[in-house]
Amino acid sequence: MNASKKNLAEVEALKRKVKREKSARHQAEQILELKSTELYHTNQKLKHALAELDERAIAKEKQLVGELRANQDTTRTLLDSAQEGIFGANSNGRLFSFNRAAEEMFGYDGSDVIGADVSILLASPYKEQSDESLRSFLQSGDGSFLQESRELIAQRADGSHFPIELWVVNTVSVDGTIFFILIRDLSSQKAAEKAIFEKEVEVQQARDHLAHIARVATLGEIAAGIAHEVNQPLAAITTYAQSGHRLLDANVREKDDIAYVLQQIERQASRASEVISRLRSSIKYGEATRERTSINTIIVDTLNLIGVEADRKKVEIDYRPGDDIAAIDVDSVQIQQVLINLIVNAMQALEAANVPHPHVILITEPRAHQQIYVCVRDNGPPIRKETMDQLFTPFFSTKEHGLGIGLSLCRTLIAAHGGNLNINRNRHEGNEFFFTLPTINAAIKTPTKTESSNG
Amino acid sequence: MGEEINATVYVVDDDEAILDSLQLLLKTAGFQACTYDGPEKFLSDYEPTRPGCLILDIQMPGMTGLELQEILADVGSILPIIFITGHADIPIAVQAMKDGAFEFLQKPFNDTVLLDYVTKALSLNERQQKEITATQAVIARIEKLSPREKQVFERVAQGKSGKVIASELNLSPRTIEIYRSHVMLKMQANSAVELANLMNLTR
Incomplete structure (x- = not known):
């Protein structure tokens, strides 16, 4: 009985607790509902505010994008044009x-x-x-x-x-x-440049070729002299060798005689080969190559080559080198060619006119503006003024078998070196051809001066 | 033959090597040689009476070989000239031979040929020298004749008889005979034929 009473009491207590809790929850629910309504309203307000903001931003963005597009299109058009x-x-x-x-x-x-x-x-x-x-x-x-x-x-x-x-x-x-x-x-520009360059090379090659032909032709005119110059040592060699045979046949005991003969043969052989190599270098075919040299060297080499022919023609050649002539950067073969041409022309004119005491004078002088002056003067009959005008015209010649390229080519060769070749029109006696050549610039002038004073 | 030993081969060439090699060759072959590097030097040394021959270059600076030949001819030189030249210039060779050159050789030359020419030139020179000596002796003898003897000498040499000469000179044949024997004696001749030969030498 006690137990059931006790159980009943406990149930009552529980019922009270449940009731209390229910009312508390209800209370809480009411608060929550209130709060959530509040929140909802706030949220709605916020949403409105946000929506308003968004709309403005989008409009702004649209405007910006539009402007940017317009800008880009202009740029594009500009770039594409x-x-x-x-x-x-x-x-x-x-x-x-x-x-x-x-x-x-x-x-x-x-x-x-x-x-x-x-x-x-x-x-x-x-x-x-x-x-x-x-x-x-x-x-x-x-x-x-x-x-x-x-x-x-x-x-x-x-x-x-x-x-x-x-x-x-x-x-x-x-x-x-x-x-x-x-x-x-730059394709077309480069192609044009290349074409111009190729043309220039072609012109240069044609000029080198012509120069070579003229050189061989000019040397042909002094060939007899050169042949003589080679023949002399050959004749001496033959005679020495024959003497050697005779010495051996005679059973000479003196070895010295044979040694002398052999030594002389050797000396004469190298003399002949020097003439040949000098000749070879003068007719060599190739592109013009510049080298540092002196006009004196070129003139001395030229006179060596031409000397025998001058002797044959009985023309006296007088070389008067100037003092203090600076070095030049030139193609020696071409300058030599010009000199041979001028001297051979003079000698032929002197021979044809049978001038008494024929002579050719060569003069070198330093000139202002870093130039050297070279002149070839003769005492032949003066060239007529009308002829002077045509002298440098290609294929003009006063000689019966002349090609008429000598002087015009000489002028071209000198011009290619930055110089000038002409005839002195103011001479009353004989003829005077002259040319100028630029010396190497003043900065490098000093060492070559000492060089020339040594030589 | 002392004269032959003294015969000299003169060489004139402007090329030192040619001179030296020729001197060696001539010396080796047993000739006496004397070299000059130019015609002027040769001329200053030249004595017409010295026997020999001349090896002469044509092309030289200054006086040429041909010019030297002309000068030697002008002074009556009998030196035979062997021309040597570097190249066969035919007109020059022809001219040289026309002007009395002994031979003409092109450089380089064959030693046997050259030495053969030298030997021949020297013997020609010797022969000519002897002829000159002989002629000079004859001339000297003629000069020793009196004017009358000279007249008789010329006529006898021409082959005229004593009678013809006597009538031409208005003398007796007997007188002509005397002159004729004087002439024979002075001219060292034994017959009219010999006299004729001597006279020819002087022409």
Whole structure:
């Protein structure tokens, strides 16, 4: 009985507790509902406010985008209308713009290369070099890259190469420094330059060839003298050798005689070969090559070559070298050719006119403006004034078998050396041809002066 | 024959090597040689009476070989000249031979040929020298004749008889006979034929 009483009491207690808790929850629920309503309203307000803000921002953005598009279109039109290939690259060297001219030049579609590295447009070794110099510019902000235009080789989409001229322009945008690279295709210009160069080479070769022919022709006129000069030592060698045979036949005990004969043979053989090599160097065929020398050396060599012919023609040659003649950078063979031409002309005229005491005088003198002056004077009958006008005309000749290229070619050769060849029109006796040659510049003049004073 | 030993081969050439090699060759072949590097030097040394021959270059600065030949001819030199030249210039060779050159050789020359020419030139010179000596002796003898003897000498040499000469000179044949024997004695001749030969020498 006690137990049931006790149980009943406990149930009552529990019922009271439940009731209490229910009312507390209800209370809480009511508070919560209130709060949530409050929150909802606040939220709604906030939403309105936000929506309002959004609308304004979108409108603003739309306006901006529109403006940007218009701007981009203008830029695009501008870039596409340019003759030069123009492309933009960001500070990482990635392409972000590629105009129509660039598309045509490179054979890429703009969309193919946007995002690619600038270096795909260049050929080796510029590809690598440009990488470096562009990068170094990007890092340090300066470098040779922006200073001036440069010429390099570009590579098309199909891998072919073409020469270009390139400028880089940099500008600062929201994304940092960007570059615009302007390119001009130099293919046609280079082709033209090459054609001009080839033509020049062709002309030069033709001139060298003509010079060679004239040289051989001129030397032909002094060939008898040169043949004589070679024949003399050969005759001596023959006679020495025959004497040697006789000495052996006679059973001479003196070895000295045989030794002498052999020594003389050797000496005469080298004398003959010197003449030959001098001749060979005078008719050598090849491109004009400049070397530092003195006019004196050239004249002495020329007189060696021409001396026997002058003796044969009984023409006295008087060489009067000037003092203090600076060195020259010339093709010695060509200058020698000019001298031989002038001297042989004079000798032939003297011979034809049968002038008593025929002579040719050679004079060298230093002249102002770093020039040397060389003159070839003769005492032959003066050339008529009418003839003088035609002297330097190609294919004009007063000689029966003359080619008429000698003097005109001499003038060309001297002009090619920066000098001038002419006839002195004011002489009353004989004739005087002269030419000038530029000396090497004053800076290098001093050492050659000491050189010439040694010689 | 003392004269033959003294015969000298003169060589004139402007080329030292040619002179030296020729001197050696001539010496080796047993000739006496004397070299000159120019005609002027040769002329200043030249004695017309010395026997020998001349090896002469044509092309030389200053006086040429041909000019020297002319000068020697003008002074009556009988030195035979062997011309040597560097190249065969035919007109010059022809001229030299016309002007009495002994031979003409082109350089380089065959030693046997050259030495043969030298030997022949020397013997020609010797012969001519002897003829000159003989002629000079005859001239000296003629000069010793009296005017009358000279008249008789000329006529006898022409083959005229004593009678013809006597009538031409208005003398007796007997007198002519005396003159004729004087002439024979003075001219060292034994017959009219010999006299004729002596007279021819002087022409």
